[in-house]
Structures are given as structure tokens and as C-alpha cells.
Amino acid sequence: MSRAADRLKAVLNHLDPSLACVRASNTSGQTITHTYQPHNLRYTNDNDLLSLDQRLFYEKNGFVVIKNLVSKEDIDRFRGAFERICRREVSPPGLLVMRDVAIANSEFVPDQKAVTKIQDYQEDPELFRYCTLPEVLQYVECFVGEDIMAMHTMLINKPPDAGKKTSRHPLHQDLHYFPFRPVDKIVCAWTAMERITRQNGCLVVLPGTHTGTLKEHDYPEWEGGVNKMYHGVRDFDPELPRAHLEMEKGDTVFFHPLLIHGSGMNQTTGFRKAISCHYASAHCFYIDVKDTTQENIEEEVRQIAERKYGVTDAIRFQDTWALRGRLVKGERVSL
Numbered sequence: 001m002s003r004a005a006d007r008l009k010a011v012l013n014h015l016d017p018s019l020a021c022v023r024a025s026n027t028s029g030q031t032i033t034h035t036y037q038p039h040n041l042r043y044t045n046d047n048d049l050l051s052l053d054q055r056l057f058y059e060k061n062g063f064v065v066i067k068n069l070v071s072k073e074d075i076d077r078f079r080g081a082f083e084r085i086c087r088r089e090v091s092p093p094g095l096l097v098m099r100d101v102a103i104a105n106s107e108f109v110p111d112q113k114a115v116t117k118i119q120d121y122q123e124d125p126e127l128f129r130y131c132t133l134p135e136v137l138q139y140v141e142c143f144v145g146e147d148i149m150a151m152h153t154m155l156i157n158k159p160p161d162a163g164k165k166t167s168r169h170p171l172h173q174d175l176h177y178f179p180f181r182p183v184d185k186i187v188c189a190w191t192a193m194e195r196i197t198r199q200n201g202c203l204v205v206l207p208g209t210h211t212g213t214l215k216e217h218d219y220p221e222w223e224g225g226v227n228k229m230y231h232g233v234r235d236f237d238p239e240l241p242r243a244h245l246e247m248e249k250g251d252t253v254f255f256h257p258l259l260i261h262g263s264g265m266n267q268t269t270g271f272r273k274a275i276s277c278h279y280a281s282a283h284c285f286y287i288d289v290k291d292t293t294q295e296n297i298e299e300e301v302r303q304i305a306e307r308k309y310g311v312t313d314a315i316r317f318q319d320t321w322a323l324r325g326r327l328v329k330g331e332r333v334s335l
């Protein structure tokens with residue numbers, strides 16, 4: 001970032017919000033004038049980590065990619081932990097193993113369906129280390145503040161498409177799954193565990209959609225089938241510009257829970273891996289989703305809990321989150 005921008009940032013931090021514009025001099029003594037709109041910086045905090053350009057990018061687009069954030073060594077360790085789970089050498093409590101709806105052969109276990117993702121790895125110490133990495137948390141703090149909960153953990157192992165396009169993830173907003181607010185105090189960290197391209201199904205985002213509202217979600221009408229709980233935004237404007245986020249091993253994208261995103265099919269023979277965690281401020285609060293568009297996902301979670309644990313109404317949707325959430329920094333307040 002330029003010196004002038006640095007100085008502008010310093011000015012902005014001490015500015016009376018009622019002022020309409022600021023003037024600063026650049027290094028050659030010329031006066032530059034910038035319009036200051038306080039609401040433009042509603043999504044990020046200043047902790048001297050994100051540059052002003054990166055903050056403005058997130059404010060405008062709803063995501064920011066940080067190159068080479070997680071080390072290759074750590075990623076190799078996460079991969080090892082994932083393989084141990086696939087080989088059934090370990091079975092952390094609460095872990096959900098999901099197999100692709102169309103695939104019958106696994107990467108590691110013959111005669112088993114391929115693991116397409118594991119979810120809720122909070123009791124696997126090696127995998128959960130990802131959620132506590134200081135290099136990740138320092139960025140998370142820029143979005144949610146100092147008291148941080150790790151709410152939702154996944155390792156996605158997008159399989160080679162079996163020919164039915166079921167390896168796609170429909171366009172969606174993650175907030176659809178979350179009964180907690182405020183929305184701006186939630187952020188996802190998603191780290192590429194290898195080189196991820198359009199070929200193997202990179203993340204696809206609709207920049208700027210984080211400024212909208214939560215939309216109605218349901219299963220897309222795809223001929224080849226859709227994975228359980230992979231709801232998509234019901235009406236989205238197909239003309240909206242898309243950004244295909246091609247990333248290298250270790251690159252990490254932070255994105256807002258209203259940002260519409262998905263991923264395309266994996267047209268390679270390898271399994272495309274990414275590890276992610278959704279963080280929320282520990283000051284967030286639970287909401288009741290009854291009579292909202294989120295009722296349909298609440299009902300599906302209830303059915304799965306019933307099938308898996310034999311519980312019916314004993315556990316509320318909010319409780320399933322309170323049980324899985326883990327404090328990773330500061331103080332646990334209301335989540």
C-alpha cells in the first residue's frame with residue numbers, strides 16, 4: 001500500500017464520522033481528497049493486519065483471498081488426519097462422514113462409497129488445530145472481533161465427478177444453515193489443501209452479494225441428483241458476474257455468510273481437498289428460525305438427529321450449534 005493510503009488510513013481512524021471528506025497530502029506534497037463514508041467500512045475492524053485496500057475489497061465484494069497463509073507442513077498433517085478417518089483408524093465423537101450421492105468406490109477403502117466431506121471435526125485434535133492457527137485467527141479477528149467461537153468445521157473432499165454432476169455444490173449462502181446473528185459477525189475461512197482450479201471445481205462466488213438479504217433455499221432441480229442438505233438459492237440472477245477463485249495450496253479465502261457461492265464439478269481424477277471453519281463472535285445470539293426461510297433446514301437437521309441419535313424434540317436446532325461450537329479466543333459469551 002502507498003504511503004498516501006497509509007496516511008489516509010490513519011486519518012480515517014481518527015475522523016469525526018460527520019465529516020464528509022478528508023484531505024491528506026501525499027509524499028510529493030500534493031493534496032488528495034477522499035470522500036469518507038462510514039458505512040463503507042461496516043464489515044471489517046481495524047487491527048492493523050488487513051491493508052486498507054484489502055478492507056475495501058472485502059467491504060465491496062464480501063470476500064478476500066490471503067495467499068500462502070497456512071503452511072504446507074500443517075496442510076500435510078491435516079491430510080494425514082483425514083486419511084486416518086477414511087481408513088477408520090480413528091473415529092472422533094460427533095464426526096459426520098458424508099459420501100457422494102453418486103459414487104460407490106472410495107479413495108481409501110475399497111467397497112465403501114467415496115467420502116465427499118467430513119463435518120464437525122471439533123473433537124479431532126489434529127484437524128481442529130486448523131481452527132486455532134494464530135495466522136488464521138488474526139484475520140478472523142478483523143471480521144468478528146476478539147471473542148471468537150469456531151462454530152462449524154468441514155473438510156471437503158470433492159470427488160471426481162461420476163458423470164452425473166453430483167460433485168457440484170449449488171450456489172448458496174451459508175447463513176441459511178445458521179440460527180445465530182448478527183450476520184456481520186460471522187466469517188468463513190476456507191483453505192485450499194492443494195492447487196484448486198476450475199478443472200477440479202474451485203469455489204465460485206458472486207461478488208457483492210453479501211450486501212443483500214438471506215434468500216430462500218431449496219434443492220436445485222438437477223437431473224443427476226443432489227447431495228443431502230446441499231440446498232441452493234432458489235432464485236438467483238444468472239447474469240450476475242461470477243468470480244472463479246483459483247487458489248494454491250495454503251491460500252485462504254475469508255468470506256461473509258451472505259455471499260452467494262458454490263463450486264463446479266470436479267473434472268479431474270483426483271479428490272479436491274479444502275479445509276474450512278465458520279467462526280462467529282462469541283457475542284452472537286441464537287434466533288428462532290420458525291416462520292422464516294430457514295425452517296426447511298431446521299426440519300432436515302431434526303430428522304437426521306432423530307435417525308442418528310434417536311432424539312426428537314429434546315434438542316433444538318440452536319442446541320445442535322451450542323454443542324458443536326468451541327471457543328478459540330477470548331471469552332465465551334452468548335453462543
Ligand SMILES: CCCC(=O)SCCNC(=O)CCNC(=O)[C@H](O)C(C)(C)COP(=O)(O)OP(=O)(O)OC[C@H]1O[C@@H](n2cnc3c(N)ncnc32)[C@H](O)[C@@H]1OP(=O)(O)O
Binds near residue numbers: 119230304
Ligand atoms: C455452511 C454449511 C453448508 C453445509 O453444511 S452444506 C451441507 C450440509 N451437509 C450435511 O450436513 C451433511 C448431511 N449428511 C448427512 O447427514 C449424512 O451424510 C446422511 C446423508 C444422512 C447419510 O448418513 P449415513 O447414515 O452415514 O448414510 P447411509 O449410507 O446410512 O444412508 C442413509 C440414507 O441417506 C442416503 N444418502 C446417503 N448419502 C447421501 C447423500 N450424499 N445425499 C443424499 N442422500 C444420501 C442413503 O441413500 C440412505 O437412504 P435410504 O435410507 O436408503 O433411503
Ligand SMILES: Nc1ncnc2c1ncn2[C@@H]1O[C@H](COP(=O)(O)OP(=O)(O)OP(=O)(O)O)[C@@H](O)[C@H]1O
Binds near residue numbers: 168171204220261264
Ligand atoms: N441451476 C443452478 N442452481 C444453483 N447453482 C448452480 C446452478 N447451475 C450451476 N450452479 C453452480 O454455479 C456455480 C458456478 O458454475 P460455473 O459453471 O460458473 O462454474 P464451474 O462449473 O466451476 O466452471 P466452468 O464454467 O469452467 O465449468 C457452481 O457452484 C455450480 O454448482
Ligand SMILES: O=C(O)CCC(=O)C(=O)O
Binds near residue numbers: 156169203274
Ligand atoms: O468446498 C466447496 O466446494 C464449498 C463448500 C461449501 O460452500 C459449503 O459446504 O458450504
Ligand SMILES: [Fe+2]
Binds near residue numbers: 172173174261
Ligand atoms: Fe458454503
Ligand SMILES: [Mg+2]
Binds near residue numbers: 264265
Ligand atoms: Mg460449469
